Ligand code: SF4
């Protein structure tokens with residue numbers, strides 16, 4: 001008797017076809033990369049295979065007569081506070097296959113979201129708000145080390161700085177695009193991100209997959225990444241961008257490496273990553289040359305040396321228990337910016353247990369790191385870039401008030417280009433043409449569309465940030481940095497408020 005596959009008995013989604021609207025155009029069959037719609041040529045009708053549906057909503061959105069509705073499957077297990085359907089189905093899947101549960105995107109569990117427990121201030125009566133439509137409002141900020149004091153000298157009656165300042169990144173908005181590699185996402189999305197970064201006066205990040213030849217022209221808005229796999233890393237690549245990010249960890253999967261399956265390594269990706277076509281791209285968990293802060297310092301200065309001290313070097317870590325002490329070591333090792341990626345940070349592929357249960361929320365991490373660096377008198381030597389769970393402009397404002405200099409957004413940028421959070425990026429079959437390299441899927445998202453959506457999103461958020469600053473009576477983003485007085489907590493414990501350094505509402 002064949003072993004029953006229990007997981008295949010219980011679909012997550014139910015494909016409902018409204019037969020009075022369906023014209024049997026077979027568009028759904030073409031659109032679904034998971035083959036959940038089937039054309040029965042003999043009976044000349046359409047069938048559904050509910051178990052294959054991942055809930056991406058592509059067919060529902062594209063159906064010309066709106067004849068499809070995707071619902072959660074009505075067959076639910078009996079309620080149980082401990083053994084929810086999610087846990088039961090996961091046990092079935094692992095009992096069927098004996099493998100690690102894979103997923104994508106960021107933590108899906110309902111942990112407390114601290115951004116939702118923080119409210120912003122607004123001016124009333126004595127300290128009037130500022131209207132950003134009528135008065136200047138500055139979102140410009142600079143990433144990199146700032147001198148403790150400026151030394152000025154007079155030469156021939158003119159004043160000038162005694163020492164040359166280190167390079168800084170000028171941002172016209174405190175929002176940058178997080179590392180997402182070519183391979184994990186399509187070249188079209190990278191092209192859209194790069195062009196949007198250029199037009200918005202900000203930066204996108206290559207991720208660990210190298211830099212495609214067509215993107216070198218956006219170098220002055222590019223941050224190149226140096227991860228443990230060292231894919232596509234050569235001196236032209238390092239010199240192509242304005243900053244180099246050493247990736248030590250990632251919020252969605254702290255403590256483990258990455259894996260781009262061989263089937264995703266196409267000709268173009270193999271050229272960019274400098275690995276053979278069809279070979280698995282495995283990034284080890286550690287950098288094999290970093291086992292101490294001194295080793296990290298060695299790599300930071302090797303990268304600075306290789307680029308003649310013209311590039312900033314960032315170090316990216318996952319937010320974990322001892323994040324403040326780790327960040328302090330990183331700053332002392334010479335990093336120009338510390339990137340902290342929180343528990344809710346997204347990914348193209350991660351074991352579910354890592355995505356959902358390892359790491360700490362970004363809000364607590366930002367505050368803890370900012371506080372520690374201030375206490376040690378080294379806050380000016382670095383910038384804090386926060387990422388992992390930034391969903392709207394208010395989250396950006398709150399992150400900056402907690403002590404970040406700027407934020408990275410990843411998932412929000414993907415949602416802007418159509419992602420429906422189906423959490424199946426690791427399959428390489430993204431129905432929206434985002435997390436895929438399949439030619440027939442990539443063309444669903446042209447680079448111009450990606451550009452327009454991403455550009456619009458950041459433009460809208462930047463406008464909202466200006467409005468919020470104005471409401472608080474602040475006319476520059478610099479004045480918001482670490483300004484926790486503009487925040488109040490609602491429903492947080494004393495301990496949580498102490499870590500965040502925020503008073504409770506009413507105080
Ligand atoms: S996987 Fe997506 S395209 Fe396929 S049936 Fe489900 S919602 Fe429709």
Ligand code: SF4
Nearest residue numbers: 419420422423425430
């Ligand atoms: S990028 Fe694509 S595959 Fe990944 S979650 Fe979004 S829609 Fe799904």
